[in-house]
Amino acid sequence: MREKINITAPFEQHQIESLKAGDMVYISGTVYTARDAAHKRLCELIEKGEEMPFQFNGAAVYYAGPCPAKPGKPIGSVGPTTSGRMDLYSPSLIEKGLKIMIGKGLRSKGVIESIVRHKGVYFAAIGGAAALMAKCVESAEVIAFEELGTEAIRKLEVKDLPVIVAIDSRGNNMYEMALEKYKTEYPAI
């Protein structure tokens, strides 16, 4: 059984490179939420040569759009959204230094190549366990694109956010490894 690893963001490069596909990791510290609309805006800023709303080096981006927070709570339910919709934007952001990603589901060949080239990592959180994920968030603050509502960039302080290494810095892909291990022939012989 793979060991559970604790990492506090921002990440150091040696920590990223030590991770292997399938490792279970608990992330604490600062993560930034951004999904479809915010990714488009970030890439537009890169094209214009403008400053990013947060420091990319060592930062983790969580593809998530939360529910509104109830009074007294930092955030509403906040599970991951499908990463594939960010595939168009991720290579530019990875090149700029935002190379630790948390989402769920498959990534494109282009994204995987960028992860390997720049030695990044892609984590998957469990989709639909959103009430549980909210309990890992200690504070949340909108830091950019407030007008996007749930799609704004939020700075979250998290404790023990449970994730699995889906694609490591060498390009090993948990989703592919899973199919190799569990796919069987039908009809069963």
Next chain:
Amino acid sequence: MKIIDCSQITSLTERLCIEANCIIGSDILESFSKCAGCEKSPLGKEILNTLTENAIIAKEEMNPICQDTGMTVVFITLGQEVRIEGGFLEDAINEGVRRGYEKGYLRKSVVKDPLDRVNTKDNTPAVIHCQIVPGDEFHIIVAPKGFGSENMSRLKMLKPSQGVEGVKDFVVETVSEAGANPCPPIIVGVGIGGTMEKSALLSKQALLRAVGTVNDNPALADLERELLERINSLGIGPAGFGGTTTALAVNILTYPTHIAGLPVSVNIGCHATRHAEGSL
């Protein structure tokens, strides 16, 4: 003649929006336990147990199971003896959605124009399907649909010569291509026949049937069993991390169709496929 006031429809819709998003069906919870017992992957078992834990927390705290509280799909069964007063039915439903999504702290995930993409900020409009029946029934099902799974759904106009083998291949291919994206274990709604849009509607209605129930039609029941086995042999598993529980159920609905056609729709529902219902 039964008279129903719009205010009753709004109140009921409001309550059902919140319930549907926070309380998973007991059929799905039971399925998680049953599948955790048979799941071959240790990680897969752990994930199924995590989903159960999440559902318990969501219900206790009345917080959404998933942050994607969906586009609100509403099915109305309206008896032709019913008279609706105090406004327009669609407005009453949308006002219920507006209130439910606000009071329930649910996410507002609807854009007014699919190309312009400005958020409507109140999760309206709902997508409303209304069926008129004899008598004075008024029944409403609120079935919020998240788009992680919706985006993996497909429709194909098969040739009649492709037959049931063509249908099976298309269903399995759709699930295989979706992989981890729709948050397995999934529920697969299949609509066969009708016209293009009728097959799509059938596939969504098929998702309303409780997991673990058997199709009334024995031939379709066999087809559902075979498809479930084939899908679970793909190895995608819970959250796509591998395993023997890729789908909890395959539900099929059919309708008469044209001599030249065999439309098939596959509407994928995630493990949080959910709805709440009530009558007036």
